[in-house]
Amino acid sequence: MTTVNMDQNESTFNASRGEAGESFALAIREVEGEPRILDIDLATRLGFAEPRMIRKLIKRHLDALDRLGMRSTVERIVKGRPSEEFYLNRKQAIFVTGKSDTPTATEITIEIIERFDAYERAAAPILAPAAQAAMIDDEKGWKTWLDLVRETRILKGRRAAIALWETSPLPSLPAEGDIGQPGAAQLRAFLTECTEQAPGEKIGADWLYMAYMRWCTANDLRKASQTWFGRHVPVEKQISGTVRYIGLRLREQWEC
Structure with missing residues (x-):
């Protein structure tokens, strides 16, 4: 558990306060270099009539919350009585939101994720x-x-x-679909070694890919998928029933 002096260690990322939960945007507060959400901010957004009541919910689940990250609290004196504020990390805030059983819990869970993501991008x-x-x-x-x-x-x-x-x-x-593919350098090597420019001629996409497969086998190279191969061949295509590459042909030794 950490207890911090908020006057020195807290900064707020894009905070916006309103009187009602609907007009209140969750604020990400940086506490000792880590993004957090203040408990009563979350309670206000969830629509608690008395935001401080969320602390009773938090205290009932302290063991579970401690498993989701270090506890961050701030002790204050409010009207002469000690008060403990809780600053929740992403997982803790999502956990508490799920336990709140409020009608907007799903919506607020999505908002929490988006707010933390925005903080990480800005950071x-x-x-x-x-x-x-x-x-x-x-x-x-x-x-x-x-x-x-x-x-x-x-x-x-x-x-x-x-x-x-x-x-x-x-x-x-790489784009998500490119992960695990051999890459553009291998494709350029194949095109340089096995094809040549031929104005007015065309070669079928399947025919070219078959030649590429033979070339990879001959050179003991990992093969790209046909989808990736077709998307990355830097040659103009004609699509009319079948796909053909324009102005390209195989060198003689690589023709079937």
């Missing part, structure tokens, strides 16, 4: 292009960027790490 460091170029000049620069991405993944999560990678000079991340 990813963005360097100026000149600084990026200076860091990528040599092998050490590549390693520095990869270390930054890895550390961001640990501290801020997967989305923040992806956001950082996409602003860096590192090679573009």
